[in-house]
Amino acid sequence: MRVLLLVDCYLPHPKSQAKLIHDLGVALVAEGHAVAIAAPSENVRAGVEVSDEDGMRVARVRGPRIKGASKVMRAIHEERLSSLMWRRGRSFFEGERFDLVVYYSPTIFFARLVRRLKRLWACPAYLILRDIFPQWAVDAGVLRKGVVWRFFRRRELQQYAAADVIAVQSPRNLDYFRTALGRRRYRLEVLYNWTLPEDGDVPRARERGALRARLGLTDEVIFFYGGNIGVAQDMDNIVRLARAFPREPRALFLLVGDGSEVERLSAKIRDERIDNVRILPAVGQGEYLAMLREVDVGLISLDRRLKTQNFPGKMLGYMQTGLPMLASFNPGNDIGRLIADAQAGLCAENGEDCELLDHAVALARDPGLRRTMGQNGRRLLEARFTAQAAARQVVSRWAPAPSAREAAQ
Numbered sequence: 001m002r003v004l005l006l007v008d009c010y011l012p013h014p015k016s017q018a019k020l021i022h023d024l025g026v027a028l029v030a031e032g033h034a035v036a037i038a039a040p041s042e043n044v045r046a047g048v049e050v051s052d053e054d055g056m057r058v059a060r061v062r063g064p065r066i067k068g069a070s071k072v073m074r075a076i077h078e079e080r081l082s083s084l085m086w087r088r089g090r091s092f093f094e095g096e097r098f099d100l101v102v103y104y105s106p107t108i109f110f111a112r113l114v115r116r117l118k119r120l121w122a123c124p125a126y127l128i129l130r131d132i133f134p135q136w137a138v139d140a141g142v143l144r145k146g147v148v149w150r151f152f153r154r155r156e157l158q159q160y161a162a163a164d165v166i167a168v169q170s171p172r173n174l175d176y177f178r179t180a181l182g183r184r185r186y187r188l189e190v191l192y193n194w195t196l197p198e199d200g201d202v203p204r205a206r207e208r209g210a211l212r213a214r215l216g217l218t219d220e221v222i223f224f225y226g227g228n229i230g231v232a233q234d235m236d237n238i239v240r241l242a243r244a245f246p247r248e249p250r251a252l253f254l255l256v257g258d259g260s261e262v263e264r265l266s267a268k269i270r271d272e273r274i275d276n277v278r279i280l281p282a283v284g285q286g287e288y289l290a291m292l293r294e295v296d297v298g299l300i301s302l303d304r305r306l307k308t309q310n311f312p313g314k315m316l317g318y319m320q321t322g323l324p325m326l327a328s329f330n331p332g333n334d335i336g337r338l339i340a341d342a343q344a345g346l347c348a349e350n351g352e353d354c355e356l357l358d359h360a361v362a363l364a365r366d367p368g369l370r371r372t373m374g375q376n377g378r379r380l381l382e383a384r385f386t387a388q389a390a391a392r393q394v395v396s397r398w399a400p401a402p403s404a405r406e407a408a409q
Contacts, residue, residue: 001033001034001099001100001395001398001399002033002034002035002036002096002097002098002099002100003028003033003034003035003036003098003099003100003102003394003395004035004036004037004038004096004098004100004101004102004117005021005024005025005035005036005037005038005102005103005104006037006038006039006101006102006103006104006110006113006114007021007037007038007039007103007104008039008040008066008078008081008104008106008107008110009039009040009041009066010022010037010039010041010058010060011285012284012285013041014282014283014284014285014288015228016227016313016314016316017104017106017130017313018039018285019195019285019313020104020193020194020195020313021037021039021104022037022054023194023195023196023387024102024194024387024390024391024394025037025054025056026054026055026056026196026387027194027196027386027387027388027390027391028391028394028395029054029055029056030388030391031388031391031392031395033391033395033399035055035056035057036056036057036058036059036096036098037056037057037058037059038059038061038085038089038092038093039058039059039060039061040060040061040062040063040064040066040081040084040085041060041061041062041063042062042063042064042065042066043060044060044061044062045062046062047061047062047087047088047089047091048060048061048062048088048089048091048092049062050092057096059089059092061084061085061088061089061092062088063077063081063084063085063088064077064080065077066078066081066107071260078107078108078109079109079155081107081109081110081113082109082110082111082112082113082114082116083112083113085113086112086113086116093117093120094120097121098117098121098123099121099123099398100123100124100125100126100394100395100398101114101117101118101121101123101124101125101126102125102126102128102394103125103126103127103128103163104127104128104130105127105128105129105130105131105133105159106130106131106133108133108152108155108156108159109155109159110159110162111155111158111159111161111162112158114162114163115162118162124164124165124397124398125162125163125164126163126164126165126167126394127159127160127162127163127165127166127167128167128191128394129166129167129168129169129173130169130193130310130313131310132168132173132176132308133152133156134149134152134153134156135176135180135307135308136232136306136307136308137152137231137232139303139305139306139307139308140231140232140303140305140306141231141305142231157181157184160181160184160186163186163187164187165187165188165189165397166186166187166188166189167188167189167190167191167393167394168188168189168190168191169190169191169192169193169310169311170190170309170310170311170333170334170335171190171334172308172309172332172333172334173190173308173309173310174188174190176307176308189393191390191393191394192311192384192385192390193311193313193315193316193385193390194316194385194386194387194389194390195316195317195319195320195381195385195386195387196386196387197320197378197381197382197386209290209293209294210290210294211290211291211294211295212294215252215254215278217252219250220250220251220252221249221250221251221252221296221297221363221364222251222252222254222294222295222296222297223238223242223251223252223253223254223295223296223297223299223326223360223364224254224256224291224292224295224296224297224298224299224323225238225253225254225255225256225257225298225299225300225301225314226256226257226288226291226292226298226314226317227256227257227312227313227314228257228258228259229255229257229258229259229260229261229262229265229279230259230260230261231260231261231303232302232303232306233259233261233301233302233303234301234302234303234304234328234350235255235261235265235301236265236268237301237303237328237350237356238253238255238277238299238301238328239253239265239268239269239274239277240353241253241328241353241356241357241360242274242276242277243272243274244353244357245276245357245360245361245364246361249361249364249365251276251360251364252276252277252278253276253277253278253299254277254278254280254295255277255278255279255280256279256280256281256282256283256288256291257281257282258281258282262279265279266279288317289317289320289321292317292318292320292321292323293321295323296323296324296363296364296370297323297324297325297326297360297363297364297370298314298315298317298318298323298324298325298326298345299325299326299327300312300314300315300325300326300327300328300329300335301327301328301329301350302328302329302330302333302335302350303330303350304330304331304349304350304351305330306330306333307330309330309332309333309334309335310333310335311334311335311338312335315335315385316381316385318377319344319377319378319380319381319385320378320381322371322374322375322377322378323374323377324344324345324346324363324369324370324371324372324373324374324377325339325344325345325346325347325373325377326345326346326347326356326359326360326363327339327345327346327347327348328347328348328349328350328352328356329347329349329350330349330350331349331350335347336349338380342376342377342379342380343372343373343376344373344374344376344377344380345373345377346359346362346363346373347359
């Protein structure tokens with residue numbers, strides 16, 4: 001099949017969806033499909049720049065800054081996204097033909113472009129839904145149900161309506177469609193997040209290199225959070241944990257990323273003189289993976305008010321590099337059972353601060369426990385979260401079935 005992957009940012013952007021789409025594309029190529037990727041980019045000068053990368057055609061369409069922009073400007077830019085992508089990328093789209101459009105959410109503003117492309121190529125569309133927005137913003141208290149909510153809600157429903165199949169990332173997300181959207185009929189399935197596990201990614205021991213030298217650390221246990229630092233992640237949860245952590249064993253809580261909460265959290269850490277928390281800006285994928293090989297525990301935090309469930313993309317990096325996980329999640333999230341059943345880390349519901357602290361201290365004091373849980377996490381990745389499995393699932397409804405001879409090879 002010829003497959004177009006549509007995403008709102010692509011490499012070298014450090015956001016997790018950029019790498020997810022890259023890895024999915026590489027896996028599709030390995031399965032024998034022809035793949036192209038289309039994404040807006042603030043770093044190209046022409047209307048559209050097309051290149052060949054890792055066996056795929058990549059079309060970067062000149063666009064405004066979306067990630068990292070203010071909330072108002074981001075909404076304005078994303079509302080224009082479909083028309084901008086079509087207008088500036090039209091020569092690419094009309095010069096190609098695809099059998100399937102795969103589009104990634106967030107963003108919720110691809111519906112008009114997807115409908116246009118479906119008509120152009122007479123093909124189906126597959127929506128990879130990772131964030132249920134605006135519902136999570138309502139749950140977290142960021143957005144009230146008013147005029148703005150109704151605007152986003154319309155775009156959300158248009159996004160769903162453009163899809164022939166919607167792939168959610170957790171079985172619990174299916175409940176949202178049954179309860180909040182029960183009058184509408186969608187073809188739904190669960191598609192777990194994925195990565196390309198590579199041999200040699202798991203170190204036999206945590207490395208002591210550039211990151212520790214940069215931070216002036218020696219034997220401290222590093223609890224690492226990498227990704228968006230926003231309201232839905234409830235980073236105050238991690239700051240409370242750091243503030244309550246005992247002086248021995250020595251530990252550092254390192255937060256790496258950008259987001260709406262960075263400035264406020266930085267001021268809080270400074271004003272309250274919390275000396276075992278550091279915040280660093282987002283980095284590229286290569287530097288990010290290098291950091292993971294030096295740290296000791298991967299942190300996951302989700303606001304307890306969230307009603308929708310997800311598996312944060314940062315889990316993939318943690319599992320890939322053999323990091324045990326310390327997870328604090330919203331009630332009912334499948335993530336707790338998944339990590340606990342695999343013995344890949346320790347978990348507590350957000351708000352259970354004493355339990356989370358006990359788990360953190362246990363991991364800090366026991367390198368053998370960290371090593372065993374990290375190895376279990378790697379096994380979990382290889383069993384359930386590979387890009388190869390995701391690629392096969394995405395195209396399975398439309399790709400021709402292999403002949404008996406091909407299946408035997």
